[in-house]
Amino acid sequence: MNAPLFIGSEIYRGSSYGARHPLSIPRVPTVIDLSRAMGWLPPAQYRTSPRARPAALTAFHTTAYVAALQEAERTGRVSPAIRARHGLDTLSNPIFPEMFRRPATAAGGSLLATELLANGGAVYNPGGGTHHGMADRASGFCYLNDPVLALKALFAQGLTRIAYVDIDAHHSDGVEAAMSGTPGLLMISTHEENRWPFTGALHDTAQGTGFNLPLPRGSHDDDAAFALHELILPALCAHRPEAIVLQCGADAVLEDPLSRLAWSNNAHFDALRHIAPLSPRLLLLGGGGYNPWSVGRLWTGLWATLNGHAIPDHLPDPARDVLSALSWSRKGSTPRPAHWTTTIRDTPRPGPVHDAVRTGVRTLRARMAAHV
Known part of the structure; x- marks a missing residue:
């Protein structure tokens, strides 16, 4: 099989949602720079993401919403009516100079990936995964929903069994709203319970196509491993997917400011492996993912894992320089933990599996058995 491909773009470099927004931090540029510093991203494996055309976006999003998003970028403002209808110019989804071009590039990357996967393989689009976007409005920092566009494109290729697995700390409500009840689709989401957007309850079956496993606050690596081996992998094996879309949000790790889960990045690496x-x-x-060091290290480690590269215990100087150059307004001048700049792999964070996780998995396994 051909080597995995990485999809990136320079539009992420210097583009942010604003100084006070959680997405003021660099993420994709850190992954690109760190992967190159490690010698893991040769030119032959890199593809520049195209920007999705408006017509391609309307495979899911409404024409009116796409037009409103373009107009908001062009003028730098929206009317009260557009704000109310489409969720633009809010604290979560502010106006910024690349507010159409940046998400359209992420969507274009995921659509390109589906084309590159036509004959098999693996493609990584770290700028993608914007799973909260709705057909007619922005939501949860997500102006467009590239996972939905990718799933629809894969089905349009003639595939009949696809799986979507989401291990972000927040429930994939936009994907579920768009794809619930789709024949041939299996959706699995693990996410923190009682966390925005307050959807994805254990009893939510996504019209028979999904398994939602809310995780209690403080869930750690052994909770993640239990969910992986007792729920996610058996469900995937039973489904026999012709394609898997795996969303690996970095906000489930302990250091993230927008969740209270306590994974190490090893949980993500093990899930991918x-x-x-x-x-x-x-x-x-x-x-x-809203801590620049944990996001950059985790998403770079995913690329290493996808390629079978050994992740060293100590980083070479060029890689350390990439991480040392990062800053984070949320931390101010607080000293950074040494491992944020000297390593990629976290120290594991084990613990007894929470009873709520065992009970949730048991409930979902019983549901799975009833449908076999």
Whole structure:
């Protein structure tokens, strides 16, 4: 099989949602720079993301919404009516100079990935994973929903069994709203319970196509491993997907400011390592993540894992320089933990599996058995 491909763009460099927004931090540029500093991203494996055309976006999003998003970028403002209808110019989804071009580039990357996967393989689009976007409005920092566009494109290729797995700390409400009840689709989401957007309850079946496993605050690596081996992998094996879309939001790790889960990044690496062999096609996406060091290290480690590269215990100087150059207004002048700049792999964070996780998995396994 051909080597995995990485999709990136320079539009992420210097583009942010504003100085006070959680997405003021660099994410994709850190992954590109750190991967190159490690010698893991040769030119032959890199593809520049195209910007999705408006017509391609309307495979899911409404024409009126796409037009409103373009107009908001062009003029730098929206009317009260557009704000109310489309969720633009809010604290979560502010106006900024690249507010159409940047998400359209992320969407274009995921659509390109589906084309590159036509004959099999693995493609990584860390700028993707914007799973909260709705058909007619922005939501949760997500102006467009590239996972939905990718899933629809894969089905349009003639595939009949696809799986979407989402291990972001926040429930993939936009994907579920768009794709619930789709024949041949399996959706699995693990996410923090009682966390925005307050959807994805254990009893929510996504019209028979989904499994939602809310995780209690403080869930750690062993909770993640239990969910992976007792729920996610058995469900995938039973479904036998022709393609898997895996969203790996980095906000489930302990250091993230927008969740209270306590994973190390090893949980993500282990999930990828076990999930990737279960389908001939894998689209790996980014997602949430609001600590620049934990996001950059985690998403770079995913790229290493996808390629089978050994992750060293100590980084060479060029890689350290990439991480040392990062800053974060939320931390101010607070000293950074040494491992944020000297390593990629976190120290594991084990613990007893929470009773709520065992009970949730048991409930979902019983539901799975009833449908076999």
